[in-house]
Amino acid sequence: MAERDEGWAAGAEEQEEGLPSGEVYDWYQRGVQLLDEGDPATASQVLGRAAARVPHSRSVLEALARAQFDSEQYDQAVVSFQRLVEEDPDDDYAQFGWGLSAAKLGQFDLAVEHLAVAAAMRPDVNYYALALRGARATARTQSAHRRQEANK
Numbered sequence: 001m002a003e004r005d006e007g008w009a010a011g012a013e014e015q016e017e018g019l020p021s022g023e024v025y026d027w028y029q030r031g032v033q034l035l036d037e038g039d040p041a042t043a044s045q046v047l048g049r050a051a052a053r054v055p056h057s058r059s060v061l062e063a064l065a066r067a068q069f070d071s072e073q074y075d076q077a078v079v080s081f082q083r084l085v086e087e088d089p090d091d092d093y094a095q096f097g098w099g100l101s102a103a104k105l106g107q108f109d110l111a112v113e114h115l116a117v118a119a120a121m122r123p124d125v126n127y128y129a130l131a132l133r134g135a136r137a138t139a140r141t142q143s144a145h146r147r148q149e150a151n152k
Contacts, residue, residue, distance in 0.1 A: 024053045028060050035063060040070035058084065065097055069104075077101040085114070092121040096128055099135065108139035 031047035034040070044067035050060045065080035078101040084094035099114035115132040122128055 024050050024060075027053075028057075028063065031060075031067065032063050035067050035070065040067045043067040044071050044073060044076075058087065062094070065094075065101075069097060069101055072104075074101045074104040078105065090121065092118045092125070092128070095121065096131070100131060103131070103135050103138070108135050108142060111135040112139050 034043035081098035103111035
């Protein structure tokens, strides 16, 4: 759960259209609720506003990245997961999210790089290894296809 700090109270005096009333922490909670209820596009909007107010909150940024991924905003999800990894390279979930987002964009070499890190950090998480195998297979297929096209 996100910790409250002085940044969480930012914006409490303003009620912006489309945002829940209250503090940024309330926006975060509402965004996570929307995400859990299967409305990632709206969650992304609410969490994006929260992230703008508290840009160094890992909790808000991770929830935003998840919402972006789930609403197929893969280019934005890559940026959000990348920010998480830059702040903490040992965050296996952020590495995994970056890799999955890159794969959705067809960037399989980048996907393999980050999925491999996640899988190495947490060999007990089977879906990390499964995602890595899929990305590697696709990267190999694409590489072979490029070689065939170059030899024509």
